[in-house]
Amino acid sequence: MQRRRKGNLQRLAGLLEIPADIVLDLPRITMLGNKQLLVENHKGIIEYTGALVRIKLSQGELNVAGAELTIGNFQAEQLLVEGTVTEIKYET
Amino acid sequence: MLTLRLTNYLHGTVRVKISGAIPERFINLCLARGIFLWGINKHNDDVYASLRLPDFFRIRPLARRSHNRVEAVGHAGFPFTLKRVRRRKMLVVGAVLFFVFLNLLTARIWFVDVSGHKEVAAERITGAAAAHGLRPGIAKADVDLKAVEKEMLLALPELAWVGVNLTGTRALIEVVEKTLPKAGDKSPAHIVAGKDGVITEVIAIAGQPAVKKGDTVKRGDLLIKGFAADPPPAARDQTPIITLPASYVRAAGIVKARVWYESYGEAGLAQEVLRRTGRKAVAVSLRADGHELALKRVADQPFTRFETEVVHKKLSGGRNSNFAVESIINIFHELVAERYEITVEQARDIARGKALAAVQDRIPEGAQVLTREVTTLQTAEPRFVRVKVMVETVEEIGQTMNINLQ
Structure with missing residues (x-):
């Protein structure tokens, strides 16, 4: 049921040319090389160490692995991970 | 980004150390309350983060709820600067006094300089300026520069124009002097020879010529006499005019003569x-x-x-x-x-150069050089070259000499 509703919404978004991240409440992830990772529309962090940042999303989580990771900016709308990113893993 | 840093500075920022089992929980609670965190990093199991000072007073219940210990480790920003300044009031007083004094001192003229004067002494100009209000130490507002310029022109008749400019605390008085015609010497005088020579040209403008073309004169000989010219001889059918003793005049005229100059120069073959x-x-x-x-x-x-x-x-x-x-x-x-050796030709050139340089100093600017003769002289020493230079010129040799009437 939910899946069908989502499919409809996605079709509607495509029809009206509205960005899908707004309609579907999806995170928008922007990377600047391997130096910066900006996650918009996140739901908080689950775990944070210098080598791993686990970010909670509306569905699942995003695991960012790397070295000397710091969170440069932490707000309700966006989260900026700085350092050397080596791996990004999406878990649903 | 700049406005963000500015608001951070104005609010003041605190660096905190979050220690506990799950610091992430505290961070998420902050997020839920809309507390802005930045610069989060982990150091030996402790998480450090920065936040604004007003937010810092709201995190105590959050820390207790997430079972973390939150400790302030550093601070920066305007509220903390203000606190420091409150403790050092005299510093602020000093800064304010500095600006007050700066303002007071720059409102006055401290230096009065003069430029463009030649004959008139600078002290007279500054004196005249001071008499009309422009002197060191006076407030700029009290001086009417245009009026000072006008008054100075009246006070110093030798000046054609006066301009006063202010640059900071310095007043520059620019003047242009009147060029007055020179009062020439009118006393009677002869023209005498300044150098030995053979006369080539005599033009007497005032006075009577005493020499003629081709005469040889010595230094000091009279060339143009300072007497008024004789009246023209009377015509045959007129009564002769009695010649009175000639009155004295200031002789003027051009007397050109050939003048010879001689000089020697020498150079050794061994140079140092x-x-x-x-x-x-x-x-x-x-x-x-x-x-x-x-x-x-x-x-x-x-x-x-x-x-x-x-x-x-x-x-x-x-x-x-x-x-x-x-x-x-x-x-x-x-x-x-x-030390080094040179050839005879080189030595001769050097000797000639020296001799010419020596004679050049004695030849006046307007002289016309007719001939220049260079002869090598025989010397007893074999390693020595001596050169003689003869220069012949035509030049003005007249010199005015006042007549002593007593």
């Missing part, structure tokens, strides 16, 4: 040239108010042969050009003599 070895000794002294203080001395005779270079260093610039302190640096360069 002095060259700097590169070794040097430096003496430094400080001069202030007429006293000299040696900062670094060297021995009286540092080298057997040396030349001295003196460098004066001053704080130069604008109105403080006669600043009282200057440093004097004496650099002694060691010299070494190098």
Whole structure:
């Protein structure tokens, strides 16, 4: 049921040319090389160490692995991970 | 980004250390309350983060709820600066006083300089300016520059124009002097020869010529007499005019003559040239108010042969050009003599150059050079060349000499 509703919404978004991240409440992830990772529309962090940042999303989580990771900016709308990113893993 | 940093500065920021089992929980609670965190990093199981000072007072219940210990480790920003400043009130008073004094002092004229004057003394100009209100120490608002210019023109009739400009605390008085016609010497005078020579041309404008073309004159001989010209002889059928004793006039005219100059120059075949070895000794002294203080001395005779270079260093610039302190640096360069041989032709050229240079000093500017003769003289010494230079010119030789009537 939910899946069908989502499919409809996605079709509607495509029809009206509205960005899908707004309609579907999806995170928008922007990377600047391997130096910066900006996650918009996140739901908080689950775990944070210098080598791993686990970010909670509306569905699942995003695991960012790397070295000397710091969170440069932490707000309700966006989260900026700085350092050397080596791996990004999406878990649903 | 700039506005963000500015608001952070105005609010003040606190760096906190979050220690506990799950610091992430605290961070998420902050997020839920809309507390902005940045610069989060982990160091030995402790998480450090920055937040704004107003938010810092709201995190205590969050820390307790997430079972973390939150500790402030650093702070920055305007509220903390203000706190420090409150403790040092005199610093603020000093800063305010500084600006007050700066404002008061720049509202006055402290220097009055004069430029463009030639005959009129600068003291007279500044004196006239002071008499009409423009003097060091007066407030700028109290001086009407246009009025001062006008009054100074009236006070000093030698001036054609006066302009006063203010640049900061310095008033520059620019003047242009009137060029008055020169009062010439009207006393009677003869024209006499300034040099030996043979006369080529005599034109008497005033007075009576005493020599004619082709005459040989010696230095000091009379060329144009300072007497009024004789009246023309009377015609045959007229009564002769009685000639009175001639009255004196100031003789004027052009007397040109051929003048010879002679000079000698010599040069040896063995030449010596002095060259700097590169070794040097430096003496430094400080001069202030007429006293000299040696900062670094060297021995009286540092080298057997040396030349001295003196460098004066001053704080130069604008109105403080006669600043009282200057440093004097004496650099002694060691010299070494190098000998070398030259050919006879080269020696002759050198000797000729010397002789010509010697004669050139004596020939006046307007002289017309007719011939230049160079002869090599025989000398007893074989390693020596001597040269004689003869120059013949045509030049003005007249010199005015006042007649002593007593």
